[in-house]
Amino acid sequence: MPLLHLLVLALVQGITEFLPISSSAHLILVPAVTGWPDQGPVMDLAMHVGTLVAVLVYFRRDTVGLTWAVLAAVRVPAARRAVAGTPYAGLLAALLVATVPVVAAGGLLAALDLVDLLRRPDVIAAASIGFGLLLYGVDMRAPRQRRMSHMGRRPALLIGLAQVLALIPGTSRAGITMTAARALGFRRPDAARFSMLLAIPTILAGGALAAADLAAEGAAGRWRDALIGAGLAFAFALAAIHFLMRWLQRASMTIFVVYRVALGLALLALIGAGVL
Structure with a gap:
C-alpha cells in the first residue's frame, strides 16, 4: 500500500477512534470517496491496535493498575497485595462485563455473514445523524454527578449492551458508550475515560484476529503496511x-454532534447525486 494511503488512513483512524464520530465509518468512506481500493478489515484492525497502544500510554496509571488486577485474578501473590485497597479489581470486572455483549454480537454477525451488509453509505449516514442527535439529547439533559468510582457491574453491562450498536458503522463505539454513560449520570470526563478503557479488551480481541489473518497469509508486505499504519495511528490517536x-x-459534546449531522447530510447528498 502506498505511504500516502497509509498516512491518510492512519490520520483518519487515529483522530476518529476516540472522538464520538465513528472511526469505522470514516475508514469505509476513505476508499469510497477517493477511489482507492478498500484497505480491508485486516488493515482496519491493525490501525485499531495502534490506537489501543495510545490508550495504554495515555492512561498508563490505569494500565498498570488493571495489569495488577489481571495478575491478582490469576492469584499472583505480589499482585494481590498491589491491588488491595485500589479500585482496579472492580474496574477490571466492569470492563469485562461490558465487553461480553459486543464480542457475542460481533461473532453472531460474522457467522451470519452480515458484516458487509452494514458497510453501506446510506447506513453510515443514517447512523451518523441518528446516534449523533441521540448523543446531543442525552448529553444536554443527563445529570453530571457520577464518577468512575460509581462504575459497578450493572452500569457497565448497560454500557456494554449499548456498545453492540457500534457494530453498525456510523454509530461510533466511543459515541454510543459515552451516550450510555451520560444517560446513567456519569460526568463527561468519566464517561470518556471508561469508553477509552473499554476499547482495550475490545480491540485486543480484534487485534488478535488480525494478527492471525496476517500470519496465515504469510505476506511480509502486509506486515510492513500493518506496522507502519499502526505506528502512525498511535501518534494521531495520542x-x-x-x-x-x-x-x-x-x-x-455539541461540536461532535454538529460534525456528525453534517457528515451524514453530506453522505446523503453524495448518494443522491450518484457519487456513492
Whole structure:
C-alpha cells in the first residue's frame, strides 16, 4: 500500500477512534470517496491496535493498575497485595462485563455473514445523524454527578449492551458508550475515560484476529503496511485523546454532534447525486 494511503488512513483512524464520530465509518468512506481500493478489515484492525497502544500510554496509571488486577485474578501473590485497597479489581470486572455483549454480537454477525451488509453509505449516514442527535439529547439533559468510582457491574453491562450498536458503522463505539454513560449520570470526563478503557479488551480481541489473518497469509508486505499504519495511528490517536479529555473538562459534546449531522447530510447528498 502506498505511504500516502497509509498516512491518510492512519490520520483518519487515529483522530476518529476516540472522538464520538465513528472511526469505522470514516475508514469505509476513505476508499469510497477517493477511489482507492478498500484497505480491508485486516488493515482496519491493525490501525485499531495502534490506537489501543495510545490508550495504554495515555492512561498508563490505569494500565498498570488493571495489569495488577489481571495478575491478582490469576492469584499472583505480589499482585494481590498491589491491588488491595485500589479500585482496579472492580474496574477490571466492569470492563469485562461490558465487553461480553459486543464480542457475542460481533461473532453472531460474522457467522451470519452480515458484516458487509452494514458497510453501506446510506447506513453510515443514517447512523451518523441518528446516534449523533441521540448523543446531543442525552448529553444536554443527563445529570453530571457520577464518577468512575460509581462504575459497578450493572452500569457497565448497560454500557456494554449499548456498545453492540457500534457494530453498525456510523454509530461510533466511543459515541454510543459515552451516550450510555451520560444517560446513567456519569460526568463527561468519566464517561470518556471508561469508553477509552473499554476499547482495550475490545480491540485486543480484534487485534488478535488480525494478527492471525496476517500470519496465515504469510505476506511480509502486509506486515510492513500493518506496522507502519499502526505506528502512525498511535501518534494521531495520542493527540486526539489529549484533545478530547481536555475539551470535556470544559465543554459539551455539541461540536461532535454538529460534525456528525453534517457528515451524514453530506453522505446523503453524495448518494443522491450518484457519487456513492
